Amino acid sequence: xxxxxxxADLLRAGPFRLALGFAAALSVGMLLIFGFIYWQTSEAxxxxxxxxxxxxxxxxxxxxxDILLYQLQVRIMTDYHxxxxxxxxxxxxxxxxxxxxxxxxxxxxDDNGHRLTVQTTGADQPQPAILAAARRPxxxxxxxxxxxxxxxxxQRVVARTLIAGLLPAVALVLASGILGGARARRRVQTxxxxxxRIMGGDLRERLPxxxxxxGVDQLSARVNQMLDRIVHLLDEIRAVGDNIxxxxxxxxxxxxxxxxxxxxxxxxxxxxxxxxAALADLDKAFGMITALLRIAELEDSxxxxxxxxxxLVEVAxxxxxxxxxxAEVKEVSLTREDTGPLFVVGxxxxxxxxxxNLVDNAVKFTPDGGRIVIRTLMRDGAPAVQVxxxxxxxxxxxxxAVVRRLYRLDKSRHIQGNGLGLSLVQAIAGLHGFExxxxxxxxxxxxxxxxxxRHEPAQAAYANGI
Amino acid sequence: xxxxxxxxHIHLVEDEPxxxxxxxxxxxxxxxxxxxxxxxxAALDFLRAxxxxxxxxxxxxxxxxxxxxxxxEVLRDEGIATPIxxxxxLGSVDDRVxxxxxxxxxxxxxxxxxxxxxxxIEALRRRxxxxxxxxxxxxxxxxxxxxxxxxxxEREVPLLPREFKLxxxxxxxxxxxxxxxxxxxxxxxxxxxxxTNVVDVHMGKLRHKIDEVGDLPMxxxxxxxxxxxxxxx
Numbered sequence: 196x197x198x199x200x201x202x203a204d205l206l207r208a209g210p211f212r213l214a215l216g217f218a219a220a221l222s223v224g225m226l227l228i229f230g231f232i233y234w235q236t237s238e239a240x241x242x243x244x245x246x247x248x249x250x251x252x253x254x255x256x257x258x259x260x261d262i263l264l265y266q267l268q269v270r271i272m273t274d275y276h277x278x279x280x281x282x283x284x285x286x287x288x289x290x291x292x293x294x295x296x297x298x299x300x301x302x303x304x305d306d307n308g309h310r311l312t313v314q315t316t317g318a319d320q321p322q323p324a325i326l327a328a329a330r331r332p333x334x335x336x337x338x339x340x341x342x343x344x345x346x347x348x349x350q351r352v353v354a355r356t357l358i359a360g361l362l363p364a365v366a367l368v369l370a371s372g373i374l375g376g377a378r379a380r381r382r383v384q385t386x387x388x389x390x391x392r393i394m395g396g397d398l399r400e401r402l403p404x405x406x407x408x409x410g411v412d413q414l415s416a417r418v419n420q421m422l423d424r425i426v427h428l429l430d431e432i433r434a435v436g437d438n439i440x441x442x443x444x445x446x447x448x449x450x451x452x453x454x455x456x457x458x459x460x461x462x463x464x465x466x467x468x469x470x471x472a473a474l475a476d477l478d479k480a481f482g483m484i485t486a487l488l489r490i491a492e493l494e495d496s497x498x499x500x501x502x503x504x505x506x507l508v509e510v511a512x513x514x515x516x517x518x519x520x521x522a523e524v525k526e527v528s529l530t531r532e533d534t535g536p537l538f539v540v541g542x543x544x545x546x547x548x549x550x551x552n553l554v555d556n557a558v559k560f561t562p563d564g565g566r567i568v569i570r571t572l573m574r575d576g577a578p579a580v581q582v583x584x585x586x587x588x589x590x591x592x593x594x595x596a597v598v599r600r601l602y603r604l605d606k607s608r609h610i611q612g613n614g615l616g617l618s619l620v621q622a623i624a625g626l627h628g629f630e631x632x633x634x635x636x637x638x639x640x641x642x643x644x645x646x647x648x649r650h651e652p653a654q655a656a657y658a659n660g661i
Numbered sequence: 662x663x664x665x666x667x668x669x670h671i672h673l674v675e676d677e678p679x680x681x682x683x684x685x686x687x688x689x690x691x692x693x694x695x696x697x698x699x700x701x702x703a704a705l706d707f708l709r710a711x712x713x714x715x716x717x718x719x720x721x722x723x724x725x726x727x728x729x730x731x732x733x734e735v736l737r738d739e740g741i742a743t744p745i746x747x748x749x750x751l752g753s754v755d756d757r758v759x760x761x762x763x764x765x766x767x768x769x770x771x772x773x774x775x776x777x778x779x780x781x782i783e784a785l786r787r788r789x790x791x792x793x794x795x796x797x798x799x800x801x802x803x804x805x806x807x808x809x810x811x812x813x814x815e816r817e818v819p820l821l822p823r824e825f826k827l828x829x830x831x832x833x834x835x836x837x838x839x840x841x842x843x844x845x846x847x848x849x850x851x852x853x854x855x856x857t858n859v860v861d862v863h864m865g866k867l868r869h870k871i872d873e874v875g876d877l878p879m880x881x882x883x884x885x886x887x888x889x890x891x892x893x894x
Contacts, residue, residue, distance in 0.1 A: 478774075481772050482854075482856075485770075489853075517849065517855070517859055517863075518859060520859070520862040520863050520866050521857060521858075521859050524862050544850075544851065544852055547851065548851070548852070548853045551853070551855055552855075552856075555855055555856050555857055558857065559857065616856065
């Protein structure tokens with residue numbers, strides 16, 4: 196990466212920007228504090244001095260000569276720092292007593308404080324001072340003042356302190372910002388490069404996690420989890436793709452054989468029969484594709500807006516009504532067992548479709564003379580609908596697999612069907628947040644859809660907003 | 662399965678040339694006169710000028726910014742009441758498409774059997790006016806919609822509620838091929854097609870009740886398509 200671009204990146208990096216902000220805030224804060232101190236020391240102090248001097252001068256102007264003289268003497272003699280200005284002039288301007296040679300020409304005698312530069316007799320150079328002059332009844336003038344040396348020195352100290360404190364602080368903040376920014380930039384770069392590799396097709400790659408548990412780390416961990424899930428889904432899709440290819444290949448090759456045989460035959464009737472049989476196979480293949488798309492549609496669907504209150508007993512009755520004649524023809528007894536209305540929130544049509552698929556399966560797999568029961572019941576505190584049959588049952592180790600798309604038990608391969616019934620039921624249950632429980636034994640399968648909240652870790656985590 | 666009436670004019674709106682060719686050939690073989698346009702705009706122009714069209718068959722997905730459903734809306738807004746059968750692509754039967762069924766039009770998902778297409782076209786052509794008659798009659802078969810009783814000649818036919826609804830649907834559409842899919846959507850109001858042939862079994866039971874031993878059959882199986890109710894004489 197070129198240097199200029201790196202610098203631009205650094206400026207964009209979050210920590211550096213934060214540091215800049217901190218530095219600015221710190222500078223403003225310190226300027227405010229020192230500004231206040233400066234203002235306090237210079238302005239307020241000057242004003243106080245000025246006020247005092249004006250008062251004292253006015254007072255001195257009214258004081259008796261001998262006392263005034265004494266007071267001025269005390270003032271000058273106790274002034275070890277040589278900051279006091281005190282002088283008493285005659286009406287004609289001659290110095291009676293004090294440390295000024297003459298009345299400063301630009302000092303108006305107006306009972307007000309003024310800022311002038313004067314040189315006292317003891318000093319080797321003029322210095323800024325605040326002076327107040329007051330006229331005595333005899334026409335004389337009393338000048339009182341105070342040099343501002345001290346004040347100016349204090350102001351200089353304050354300014355120096357400000358600079359001495361502010362500069363290192365700002366430098367420190369900026370330095371840490373640069374360091375932090377560079378570090379964050381390095382981590383972002385690593386993440387970026389990793390994502391680039393992942394997007395390039397290497398889905399096994401994972402983002403680095405430093406273990407510091409900071410924001411970037413947590414984000415990386417979540418992205419890694421997401422990648423795990425994507426890989427899992429992709430594997431599943433790949434498996435489904437293989438299964439589809441395999442399961443479509445079967446009816447297609449049968450169809451091909453039938454057509455070929457029909458064409459090879461000189462008998463027009465044989466050709467017609469072959470074409471008809473091939474058409475039936477084609478419909479089977481289409482049926483499979485339709486069912487797959489339907490499952491995909493259900494799994495994609497997050498839409499639960501069409502949900503209403505549905506009575507499971509009514510759902511069971513609908514399906515019973517639909518399948519009763521078929522069971523009769525197959526000489527299978529189909530019965531219902533209900534205790535009373537069981538209301539759940541869901542899509543009525545989809546629930547009927549789910550239960551119909553369960554009964555469809557049961558009718559297919561139950562041998563003549565067998566029994567099928569559609570039951571509505573309470574299970575684990577939730578309403579449930581159950582279909583039990585006296586068919587061959589589903590072995591426990593294959594129960595997780597049967598809800599997968601296109602999974603068919605080997606021993607059921609000869610029975611008509613596309614192997615999508617239970618995965619469709621699972622998809623409908625999943626859309627509702629219902630649990631599908633496959634049980635039973637060699638004496639028959641018992642499939643229960645528990646229409647209550649499903650406790651799945653991923654969903655629980657989702658609900659907690661992680 | 663030849664159509665009974667004088668040649669009915671079907672207008673097909675389908676952009677896929679091969680698919681259009683197949684449908685046209687099949688429909689012409691059934692005795693229909695078929696015209697064709699490849700986009701909704703052309704179809705609208707044609708239908709505005711030509712009012713003798715019996716049924717419009719339109720693909721849902723059409724090029725040129727207007728799909729089949731929008732075309733239906735435009736036609737209805739313009740007061741053209743020709744029944745429309747929308748062909749929707751596999752797996753995309755949404756509520757909008759389903760709404761057609763309620764609005765007097767119909768939909769069919771691809772892929773479909775030609776027999777199904779013809780049955781739907783015939784159903785649209787002869788869609789019965791919603792009469793207020795309380796009695797339906799087909800030959801010697803009589804259905805009283807108020808007392809919910811059915812007689813064939815002198816004999817009363819005891820029917821379960823579902824069988825009654827099935828028969829009512831068929832009696833409103835005599836001499837017409839009714840497919841299992843039509844029964845599932847219109848009588849059962851299901852959006853899905855069960856894997857096993859449950860409808861056939863229901864119809865078998867109904868047929869046993871209507872056509873007893875010795876009667877001339879009224880409910881006929883139409884090979885590869887569905888069922889038909891016809892007067893026995």
